[in-house]
Amino acid sequence: MANRFDAGTIRTPHGFIAYYRCVHEAENRVLRNGRHDITFGTEAEALKAAKDALLGYLNSPIVGISAMGGNVKQAKFASAERKLFKKGRMIAVETKGVSA
Secondary structure, eight states, X not given: OOSSOEEEEEEETTEEEXXXXXXXXXXXXXXXXXXXXXXXXXXXXXXXXXXXXXXXXXXXXGGSGGGGTOOHHXXXXXXXXXXXXXXXXXXXXXXXXXXO
């Protein structure tokens, strides 16, 4: 089992359960309803639910920039700062319409 994004199903005596896995975690996340696994009647239903859960996780704002300890404004500022400083020296930049 490699560390990669994945979604799949596991056959049980009562049907199929769905899971998904993310790159930064080594374990599968089984879809649950509270404390119990959700059991699907067909493998196709379980696989669709697993893929939907994985895409929902990836598109969640929780795993975006704010989860990495910042917000969009801080990320833009850090990017601009990297462009302004080269090898420890500050590069002079002129801006239009701004008075000193």
